[in-house]
Amino acid sequence: MQLKELTTIHIGGEIDKFVECHSEEEIINSFKFADQNNLPILIIGEGSNLIPNDDEFKGFVIKDIRNDIVNNTYSAGILLENIVKQIIDSNPNSEIRALSGIPGTIGGAVVQNAGAYGREFCDFLEYTRVYDRKTKKIIYLTNQNIEPGYRSTTLKNSIQNQPSPRWIVLDVTINPNPILKENTRGNHTREEILFSRSEKGTLSPNNDKGQANKIDNDRFSAGSFFKNPIISREKFAKMNLPENAPKYDVENPERIKLSAAWLIENSGIPKGFSLPESNIALSSKHTLAITNPNQIGTRLEVEELAKYIQETVLKKYQIELSPEPIFL
């Protein structure tokens, strides 16, 4: 098997060994074995946030295929979209609806603190049960331990040079109605969000069969390739951006979030852009997704396009864009 079969951008080399885990014990034993024998081990969700290497992956890739739901506790391999739908069906006012249509599993959503429309997955976490590879113990993490930020958590920060985090998510307990700050992005319905995602090609491929059957080459991506930059208001004032440039308040009143997509497009890089002879292109629907339309592109080509975009935006706006996906 190749990793490209397990990632939404369809990139990645041969895998030494692929294991589907049916139980918590199998997941933990796989990690114990790999860690004792110093073998790389990657736990993969839907592969919707990964840019692997094209070379052979000399280690284990494991996938949690449990589908366990007990009250508000969900095992890590379940798709986030399925959980959001289930919660909204019985609890239509839950603001978890902002996360409608995001691809990926619960495990991936914790690691990345997946978010959209003003809400983040960790907003809804009561606690997260994990296997700690360092102490070899199962523990509960609170949100304080996870330190959720904008597409960032302690789990993600623990990855560094190895493919999986130190803490392996086993299951999460969700509070569908936590106390939340006002949503500065407005209160959209689930239907509005799914429609907008469908238009932009950013809907989970597992969302609904009608969409999944549509041939849409823009789908072969890892989602937003760059984070929206957060800069000081002082720098923002000096930039003299036009009124229509999107900007969002963040928790720190001295800082402001800009739209990476807007910066890219207004640096002169259009939707669908590709470097000469490259198999990798920007999505034809928006400039934030780097896509592999014919599924023959390489990681190197992704890096070349990313570098070109970063240099172009830096030159025009003196802003450094940082990538959102995890590079293996």
Ligand SMILES: Cc1cc2nc3c(=O)[nH]c(=O)nc-3n(C[C@H](O)[C@H](O)[C@H](O)COP(=O)(O)OP(=O)(O)OC[C@H]3O[C@@H](n4cnc5c(N)ncnc54)[C@H](O)[C@@H]3O)c2cc1C
């Ligand atoms: C079309 C498209 C649209 C997207 N839109 C959004 C969006 O709106 N908002 C957003 O935030 N993201 C978005 N993304 C990115 C992606 O969907 C999210 O980051 C998602 O949470 C990743 O989940 P996954 O299961 O695919 O994780 P993977 O990509 O499989 O893995 C990501 C990381 O999590 C780790 N991991 C996975 N499971 C576990 C576990 N059980 N325990 C510990 N570590 C684990 C992996 O080892 C890896 O390091 C989009 C992606 C695509 C392709």
